[in-house]
Amino acid sequence: MVTTTVECRKCGAPTAGTTYCHNCTTMTMNNLHSLAVGLPELRLIAARKASVTARQHGGGNRSVAPIPLNMAAFQLQSDIITFAGMLGQALTLHYNSHMPAESLLTAASKRTPALLQRRDAPSIISVARHYEHRLAMQLTPPEDRRMIGVCPVCERDLWCTDSEIAGQWVACTCGQALKVRDVQEQHLLTCALADGINSRGTAAGISKLLKVNGIDVKRWTISQWKKRGLLAAVGTQDGKPVYRVWDVWRLMNR
Known part of the structure; x- marks a missing residue:
């Protein structure tokens, strides 16, 4: 009996007649599992926000969504959730918009062999690995970067x-x-x-937000811009002026 040797589409290693070798299949399975396990902690990082601000609206105050202190974590969280939804649809799971991304990722990791039979398997492997690396960097960021x-x-x-x-x-x-x-x-x-x-915050909140992302602007500088008439407050929080993040950035780069 002749055994047909097939090369893995990812690494070129011989397989037992499957499209991807055991190592590449396991790697993808582990990456999806890591996303499922790490996403809750990423949510906490992305949700570590400045105090909720409020603005005058009619006869009273209206709450305004606070700005995330880690914009990279916020964006990565959104990307992973979108990816999880795509996997759920690809596997024809009992998917709905309210199903937690963690559940979808866990289910996808258990059905990795089925995922890798799809035509878009190379993209799934690449995206899973890419997001897992980004997640690892967010959970254990380099101290000097x-x-x-x-x-x-x-x-x-x-x-x-x-x-x-x-x-x-x-x-x-x-x-x-x-x-x-x-x-x-x-x-x-x-x-x-x-x-x-219209994401916004106090001078201190915006200064902290931008610093995390490599942008240095002092709280005092933001306050001075307001005194000089260069920056307009859009509300107050505990008696302190509240500004739009984008307005501050534009002033920094005028």
């Missing part, structure tokens, strides 16, 4: 040292030389759109 945004070419997260940020240029592993300010602006705009372009 800050995430400034995403490479527009290869879509890798860009983690930079303070000296790289000060130098205003960073080299991505794909070979692209990128201007730090351009990356920061696109990242800030993407997250602001995802969370509502």
